[in-house]
Amino acid sequence: MPARVVAVGPAQSFSHTVTIDAGSDAGLRPDMTVLNDDGLVGRVTAVTSHTATVRLLVDPGSEVGGRIGDNMELGFVKGRGELGDDGRLDLQLIDRGVVPRQGQEVVTWGARAARPTSPACRSARSPTSTSPLRDGTYRAGVEPYVDFTALDLVGVVVPSGEGVIEVDGSVRIR
Amino acid sequence: MRGTPRLVAALLTLLTALLLQVTVFPHLAWNGVVPDLVLLVVVGAALVTDPRFATLLGFGAGLLLDLAPPADHVAGRWTLALLVVGYVVGRLAHDHQALTGRPSYGLMVVAGAGGSFVGTSVFALTGVLLRDPVVEVGQLLEVVLTALAWDALAALVVVPATVWLFTREPGRRTAPALR
Numbered sequence: 001m002p003a004r005v006v007a008v009g010p011a012q013s014f015s016h017t018v019t020i021d022a023g024s025d026a027g028l029r030p031d032m033t034v035l036n037d038d039g040l041v042g043r044v045t046a047v048t049s050h051t052a053t054v055r056l057l058v059d060p061g062s063e064v065g066g067r068i069g070d071n072m073e074l075g076f077v078k079g080r081g082e083l084g085d086d087g088r089l090d091l092q093l094i095d096r097g098v099v100p101r102q103g104q105e106v107v108t109w110g111a112r113a114a115r116p117t118s119p120a121c122r123s124a125r126s127p128t129s130t131s132p133l134r135d136g137t138y139r140a141g142v143e144p145y146v147d148f149t150a151l152d153l154v155g156v157v158v159p160s161g162e163g164v165i166e167v168d169g170s171v172r173i174r
Numbered sequence: 175m176r177g178t179p180r181l182v183a184a185l186l187t188l189l190t191a192l193l194l195q196v197t198v199f200p201h202l203a204w205n206g207v208v209p210d211l212v213l214l215v216v217v218g219a220a221l222v223t224d225p226r227f228a229t230l231l232g233f234g235a236g237l238l239l240d241l242a243p244p245a246d247h248v249a250g251r252w253t254l255a256l257l258v259v260g261y262v263v264g265r266l267a268h269d270h271q272a273l274t275g276r277p278s279y280g281l282m283v284v285a286g287a288g289g290s291f292v293g294t295s296v297f298a299l300t301g302v303l304l305r306d307p308v309v310e311v312g313q314l315l316e317v318v319l320t321a322l323a324w325d326a327l328a329a330l331v332v333v334p335a336t337v338w339l340f341t342r343e344p345g346r347r348t349a350p351a352l353r
Contacts, residue, residue, distance in 0.1 A: 007244055010210065011206030013246075017246040045246055046246070053245075054244070
């Protein structure tokens with residue numbers, strides 16, 4: 001479902017949200033995944049009949065599951081809510097022994113819990129800085145692929161209406 | 175301007191300011207910080223109307239900012255911030271001004287900058303109290319100061335325009351012809 005960004009919330013509100021020009025009339029519901037051709041953009045938080053509010057990945061209240069692309073290590077990608085252009089996301093891995101290296105790609109989990117099933121998509125690249133946290137876990141600053149200051153055309157993952165792909169791969173017709 | 179025309183003018187101005195703020199100005203934003211036009215309209219109106227109207231206008235303007243998309247924070251935070259701005263600016267303008275005509279240009283810009291600082295700070299502080307969202311203090315200051323610079327710049331145009339709107343007397347030119 002394609003949509004355009006029509007309004008951007010000010011940074012004075014300390015949250016990073018945008019409004020897109022598609023709403024519940026187009027089948028959008030809260031918690032749906034929003035992408036563009038660069039990667040993951042964010043998640044729908046509220047819908048009206050013709051608009052929807054999207055919480056961006058870089059919002060300080062945003063946290064999505066992510067994993068490192070080449071070694072499949074699981075972790076969480078959290079928005080820092082920072083204004084600048086670098087280190088806008090934090091990656092925290094579950095395995096304390098693994099330290100992310102520079103240049104590795106981070107993808108999000110295929111969101112199976114979200115409706116509908118969203119494909120795994122790349123969200124960030126190149127851990128730029130790694131700082132140790134307590135308990136020996138690491139927090140790495142990662143760069144999102146998406147340019148959040150130049151958002152325009154985005155896509156929202158909506159059900160096609162023909163069927164639902166179940167966890168075992170079978171298609172259930174509604 | 176008084177009564178219903180003033181209310182209608184206030185609503186239309188606030189709506190225009192809000193739309194410009196969320197649609198046009200993000201393209202000019204510095205790191206996402208845009209001039210807070212709605213706040214500046216409240217400041218401009220507070221300079222030339224009474225504190226009671228200014229406070230109510232601040233309340234209404236804040237409510238608009240809280241509820242109109244893409245707002246996603248706890249509703250009521252901008253309402254409180256702009257209510258305080260409307261009251262403080264209205265009170266000060268009322269107390270320190272010999273109610274004769276328009277305030278000077280310099281005063282308008284200073285009021286715009288001061289209002290911006292108070293408004294954004296109150297909003298930021300309520301965010302700290304409610305932990306919505308969790309942002310570091312250094313970052314809060316960065317945003318508040320950037321917003322201050324932007325708003326001082328925008329106040330050069332927005333506050334005088336609002337003052338002009340709220341001080342003009344509708345129908346003054348046509349009144350003699352009717353008699």
